Amino acid sequence: xxxxxxxxxxDRATTAPHTPATAATATSVAPGLRVRDxxxxxxxxxxxxxxxxxxxxxxxxxxxxxxxxxxxxxxxVTILSLLRLLPGMARIExxxxxxxxxxxxxxxxxxxxxxxxxxxxxxxxxPMSSLNPVLRIERQMTAPMRRHLGLSTxxxxxxxxxxxxxxxxxxxxxxxxxxxxELSGGxxxxxxxxxxLACRPRVLLADEPTTALDVTIQAQIIRLLTExxxxxxxxxxxxxxxxxxxxxxxxxxxxxxxGRVVEEGPVRDVFARPRHPYTRALLASMPTTDRQASLxxxxxAPPGLRARAGGCAFHPRCPTAVDICRVGVPExxxxxxxxxxxxxxxxxxxxxSTQRPCAQGGVS
Amino acid sequence: MTAYTLRRLAEVVPTVAGITxxxxxxxxxxxxxxxxxxxxxxxxxENLAAVRERLGLDQPITRQLADYVLGVCRLDFGTxxxxxLPVSTLIATALPVTIVLAVSGMVLGTLIxxxxxxxxxxxxxxxxxxxxxxxxxxxxxxxxxxxxxxGLIFMLVFVLHxxxxxxxxxxxxxxxxxxxxxxxxxxxxxxxxxxASLSRITRTSVRDVLDEDYIRTxxxxxxxxxxxLFRQAVRNGLLPVVTAMGLSFGRLLGGTxxxxxxxxxxxxxTLLVNAINGRDYPIVQGVVFIYALxxxxxxxxxxxxxxxxxxxxxx
Amino acid sequence: MATxxxxxxxxxxLAGFVGRRRKPAFSHxxxxxxxxxxxxxxxxxxxYPLLPLPSPTAPSPVEALQPxxxxxxxxxxxxxxxxxxxxxxGARVSxxxxxxxxxxxVAGGMVIGTLAGFLGRKxxxxxxxxTNVFLSFPSLLLAIALVAIFGAxxxxxxxxxxxxxxxxxxxxxRSMVLSLKTRPFMDAARMAAAPTWWLLxxxxxxxxxxxxxxxxxxxxxxxxVVESALSFLGLGIVPPTPSWGNLIADGRPYxxxxxxxxxxxxxxxxxxxxxxxxxxxxLRERFSVAD
Numbered sequence: 001x002x003x004x005x006x007x008x009x010x011d012r013a014t015t016a017p018h019t020p021a022t023a024a025t026a027t028s029v030a031p032g033l034r035v036r037d038x039x040x041x042x043x044x045x046x047x048x049x050x051x052x053x054x055x056x057x058x059x060x061x062x063x064x065x066x067x068x069x070x071x072x073x074x075x076x077v078t079i080l081s082l083l084r085l086l087p088g089m090a091r092i093e094x095x096x097x098x099x100x101x102x103x104x105x106x107x108x109x110x111x112x113x114x115x116x117x118x119x120x121x122x123x124x125x126x127p128m129s130s131l132n133p134v135l136r137i138e139r140q141m142t143a144p145m146r147r148h149l150g151l152s153t154x155x156x157x158x159x160x161x162x163x164x165x166x167x168x169x170x171x172x173x174x175x176x177x178x179x180x181x182e183l184s185g186g187x188x189x190x191x192x193x194x195x196x197l198a199c200r201p202r203v204l205l206a207d208e209p210t211t212a213l214d215v216t217i218q219a220q221i222i223r224l225l226t227e228x229x230x231x232x233x234x235x236x237x238x239x240x241x242x243x244x245x246x247x248x249x250x251x252x253x254x255x256x257x258x259g260r261v262v263e264e265g266p267v268r269d270v271f272a273r274p275r276h277p278y279t280r281a282l283l284a285s286m287p288t289t290d291r292q293a294s295l296x297x298x299x300x301a302p303p304g305l306r307a308r309a310g311g312c313a314f315h316p317r318c319p320t321a322v323d324i325c326r327v328g329v330p331e332x333x334x335x336x337x338x339x340x341x342x343x344x345x346x347x348x349x350x351x352x353s354t355q356r357p358c359a360q361g362g363v364s
Numbered sequence: 365m366t367a368y369t370l371r372r373l374a375e376v377v378p379t380v381a382g383i384t385x386x387x388x389x390x391x392x393x394x395x396x397x398x399x400x401x402x403x404x405x406x407x408x409x410e411n412l413a414a415v416r417e418r419l420g421l422d423q424p425i426t427r428q429l430a431d432y433v434l435g436v437c438r439l440d441f442g443t444x445x446x447x448x449l450p451v452s453t454l455i456a457t458a459l460p461v462t463i464v465l466a467v468s469g470m471v472l473g474t475l476i477x478x479x480x481x482x483x484x485x486x487x488x489x490x491x492x493x494x495x496x497x498x499x500x501x502x503x504x505x506x507x508x509x510x511x512x513x514x515g516l517i518f519m520l521v522f523v524l525h526x527x528x529x530x531x532x533x534x535x536x537x538x539x540x541x542x543x544x545x546x547x548x549x550x551x552x553x554x555x556x557x558x559x560a561s562l563s564r565i566t567r568t569s570v571r572d573v574l575d576e577d578y579i580r581t582x583x584x585x586x587x588x589x590x591x592x593l594f595r596q597a598v599r600n601g602l603l604p605v606v607t608a609m610g611l612s613f614g615r616l617l618g619g620t621x622x623x624x625x626x627x628x629x630x631x632x633x634t635l636l637v638n639a640i641n642g643r644d645y646p647i648v649q650g651v652v653f654i655y656a657l658x659x660x661x662x663x664x665x666x667x668x669x670x671x672x673x674x675x676x677x678x679x
Numbered sequence: 680m681a682t683x684x685x686x687x688x689x690x691x692x693l694a695g696f697v698g699r700r701r702k703p704a705f706s707h708x709x710x711x712x713x714x715x716x717x718x719x720x721x722x723x724x725x726x727y728p729l730l731p732l733p734s735p736t737a738p739s740p741v742e743a744l745q746p747x748x749x750x751x752x753x754x755x756x757x758x759x760x761x762x763x764x765x766x767x768x769g770a771r772v773s774x775x776x777x778x779x780x781x782x783x784x785v786a787g788g789m790v791i792g793t794l795a796g797f798l799g800r801k802x803x804x805x806x807x808x809x810t811n812v813f814l815s816f817p818s819l820l821l822a823i824a825l826v827a828i829f830g831a832x833x834x835x836x837x838x839x840x841x842x843x844x845x846x847x848x849x850x851x852x853r854s855m856v857l858s859l860k861t862r863p864f865m866d867a868a869r870m871a872a873a874p875t876w877w878l879l880x881x882x883x884x885x886x887x888x889x890x891x892x893x894x895x896x897x898x899x900x901x902x903x904v905v906e907s908a909l910s911f912l913g914l915g916i917v918p919p920t921p922s923w924g925n926l927i928a929d930g931r932p933y934x935x936x937x938x939x940x941x942x943x944x945x946x947x948x949x950x951x952x953x954x955x956x957x958x959x960x961x962l963r964e965r966f967s968v969a970d
Contacts, residue, residue: 085580088491109588117585124584129577132596134673144585195585382812393828401830508953510904512911513945516927516934520942524935618819622908637912640827652824656816663815 032203032235033059033082036096040074040081042305043089049305051077051090053259056332057237059203059252064229064236066250066267068243068282072302074259075239079205082237083116100202100235118148121196125208127188131180138176141195148199163194167224186217190224197228204229206238210245218242222249243286247271252338255279258303258313261332265339275341277318312344320345369668376660383656387649388432391419402445402643418445419645441650446642451650454635459654461535461547461631465620466658468551470609473558478605480559481566482598486590488567489574500567507560512622515553519626523549532628550623557619558612565608570601603673610666617655710961716954720947724770735764735921744937754939756929766944769921774951776833776922777903780840784902785895787841788848789887795849796856797879806849813846822905826914836915840902851894855887889966896959900952907948923948 040052052074059065069075081092082099097104100119107115116122124130132140141163142156151159157176164172167190180188189209196204209225210218226249229236238249246253246267253271254264255278263276274280281298300317312318315325322345330342341347394401399415416422419442420431435441441451480499488496506514523529529549536542573579574597582596621633628634632651639647723730733739733751739759747754753762795806813821825839859865860883868878903923909915910924918925923944930940 083584085584087575088489113583113586113588115586116583122581122584124577124581126577130581132578132582132600134600135596143587147586192581378808379812379815382808383815386812386816387824390824390828395829505953508900508956509949510908510952512908512927513949516931516941516945520934520938614817614819617817618908621819621823622912625912636823637914640823640914645827648824648827652816652820655820659817659820660815 031058031098032061032063032100033057033237034096034098035082036094038078038081038092038094038097040077040086040093041091043091047306048091050308051259051305052081055256055259055261057254057261059235059237061235062229062233063252064226064238064250065252065254066246067237067239067254067256068241068246069256070241070302072258072304073256075256076207078256079122079207079237079239082205083120083122084112085122114148117144117196117201118199119201120203120205121199121201122205122207123189123192123196123209126212127185127192128180128212130192131188133180135179136176137178137180137183137191141176141191141198144195145198159198160194163198164191167191167194167197167228168220169194185213186220189213189217189221193221193224193228197232200232202235204234204236206236208239208241210240210242218245219248225249243271243282255282258308260313260329260342261340262314262343263339263341264332265335265341266337269337269339273339275335275339275346276314276343277320277345278314279341281319312342368671372664372667376664379660380657383653383660384433384436387653387656388429390649390652391421391645392425392428398645402645404643415445436653441653442646444639444647445644451646454647455632455650455654458630458632458635460537461629462620462624462633463658465547465550465554465623465629465631466613466616468547469554469619470558470613470616472551472555473562474609476555477559477562478566478598478602481563481605482570482601484563485567485570485574485597485601488571496567500564503560503563503567506556507564511553511557511619512626514556515550515623515626518549518553535630546627546629550620550627550629553623554616554619558616561612561615562605562608566601566605569604570597573597573601576600599673603670606666606670606673610663610670613659613662613666617659707961709957710965713954713957713959713961716950717958720770720951720954721774723767724774727764727767727771730767732764732767733761735760735768736919744933747939753943754937756940757933757937762926762940762943765921765926766923766947769923769926769944770947772833772916772920772922773903773906773924773948776837776840776906776916777899777951780837780844780902780906781895781899783837783841784844784848784898785891787845789852789884789891791845792849792852793856793879793884793887796853796860797883803853807853810846810849813842814850818843818847818901819905819908822909823912823914826909831915831917833916833920836906836909839909840905843905844898844902848891848894848898852887852891855890856883859883859886889962893959893963893966896955896962900955900959903948903951903955907944 035055035057038052038055038057039050041048041050055074055078057065057067057078067075067078077086077090080086081090082097082104084092084104086092092105094105100115102115102119104112104115131137138157138160141160142151142153145151145156145159146153149156160176161172164175169175169187169190175183175187175191180191183191189212193209206225210221213221222245225236225238228234238245240246250267252265253267254261255270255276256262257278263270263274263279270279271283274283278298281296285296285298287295298317303313303316311324311326311328312321312330315321318325324344328344330344330347332340332342333347334340335346335348391398391402399412399419399421400407402419403411403415413422420428423431439452441455443450444454447454480503484496484499487493487499519531523531529545533542533546535546579596587595620631621636623629624631624633625637632654635647636651636655639645639651737760739755742751742755742759743757745751745755745759751761751763753766755761756765791806791810795803795810816824822839822843825842826835829835829838865878865882868882873881906915906922907924907927910917910922911928913925913928916922916925918929926944927941930937930942930944933940
């Protein structure tokens, strides 16, 4: 695959970025993504339930982060809330929700629509259902370009063809004239990626982009995404439950469980020295090529929306749980080199109260 | 697409054959002696013989069928027993009224129902449940009311009490003003009858589309509110509505029969009812055939329209 | 852990969170409301001879065309008959016709539809060809045509409406049977060497009963409306037998000076229709909860 960056005449209609009220940042360059204390709840018929409880995420320019968790961990809700794409019953609250420099919570619908697709773009899990079945690809690709960049139909079409070539579609002209159901799954996902990148966003959000694809295609798509992110200097947040994808794609990883981030850090570090029992269990349950080993699983199931227990949400399934885990929600503690984990037992300054019973492998 | 049309037209042929057979049987299936039933009071031998001869009942059944089929191909259904006029002439005079009623009623109904349903769906989707529920409940309540009940109430209030429309009178095609006044009540009721059911289907369908993933994709690319709705959702949401329209043509045609009676309009329905009461069976056969043919053709048109809207349907 | 637990087609975002749109209690409301309106009408219709009401058939010219009053809550008609009594008498006939026709149509549809769906090939082909021809007539038209053949009268009307509704019921049952035929539990039963008829009776048909009961309630509503339409046109049930339809027709010439004659039977029809639809909705909710 070539690594030529996107070329072409792209007229960017300029929008003045919404400068955040608090300009205090640790680095001199503004982060691509900064989320502080995100809470999302769903107002259902029988009550309001928290889905995401206090999530912090920061992504520096050019950084790629993976958000990992099982179904029901809140990872998809987290990423959708960044563009306020959740259904009507959702309530989003955060101390700070900055995406590509925009304060997402403060924007009204119209200005938010100006940001979506232009400065921030998203690709979704199932490209078949995520593309409109009765419209041709050309129409779906050129619409955002005409709207955000002010291109004419002809210019947009040329740009679209170039984009399709860049994402690896062999016959862009034919693809443009086609309907989604006429393309294969891998091609559809490439088309989705092309549409998302059409207006040169700064931030790319991806919700399980490879889950619905064949295993062989998954690798290609991940490779494509990696290249594009590097070429365009994108900040990328990718949601997945596949640890292999995490390893290949991301610089940092955040593990979510029951609506909270329980561990976060550089991928290498987290995989090599997991500090949270859940992360350890996830890594241990990955199948290896050792045919003798049986598949290890984590007993029990994640708590449902209505059944979240007090204290640490993982404690019912945790092999190293102690008394305090039942009552106190653990905070994210720094284990060095930007590796954080929220666990009473493994916390670096854990006192005597957490020494019993003895954890497997000790507090290392 | 033309190939599809031709194929559907070909499929229509056996259906029309079946309709022909069934209408043929209308007279022959009368319990007892059809000729006696039709002759009514005058049961003298010579009258019975005359009736049999008129209806061809004295011929062998195969000959009867052949004559009938050939007649149908020429749209010749014989002559009226009571007036001796050709049935096809009577039908030709009455048909325009019914067609105008049916088409206007459907058009009116659709023009109101689709925006109403789409709007209700949009409100509900954006979380403004009250408006959505209100529209749905109203439509549901009106849906329960049979069209002839609505017609009678209309007659009572607007025609008899308020006198806005004439209760009787000829339908003359030369005088558009008078024509509208004569036909409008029936068209309104037919339209309202359609609105009730079509708007609910539109609402459900549009709401389902709004919940689809590709709407979320469009939103993620910057499509906003009303623009998203009318560009993508309605276009996709129309498919079940078109199907529903096809089904409700049956209700529409049935409604014309009753409303023609209530508002004294000289359409096919009035012709049919009078013919049945007068035991004028050649007319009965012909009118039933035409109604069925209309229904089949309308459904065909619906199918073809559906195919044009949805590129996924392949035959 | 790398399990594909997430659904592939629709993201499981809301799957665990939102079960059904309505609270379970709501289905009870529709059901109860429907029955609350329907049952009293049935009871009244059946028992009206026992009630202290004036005779529905005896004329009383002195009291002709009186508006609703305490003595005659629904007023009187042109020859002095009490409209309330006539409405109740009509209730008996209209409800009988409607409910019977609906039950017969659904029962017949279930039998024919099951045969068509299960026996397949030729039987199915013939049955469906016939059904499709019937379906190419608008149902009211079909009922009218059938009444033209059979003549007027209670049983003729029941037969006509039954035959008019039968094709749709057949098609519905057949499509349910066809989809059930391919379900895994059928293969399992077949592997246990179960005979065809046993499969039908024990496995397939019970799964179709609940939806068809819902359908029957809806058919009852339309059947009552169709009967009244037919009788209104003079084609269905004719005097002296009262039915809501011909009661309305009776009042037509007097619509201006005696609006009550047509209106009250009409209201009765609407109420019964609404109650049967509510019943159908309530039943549908109940049955889908039980799934």
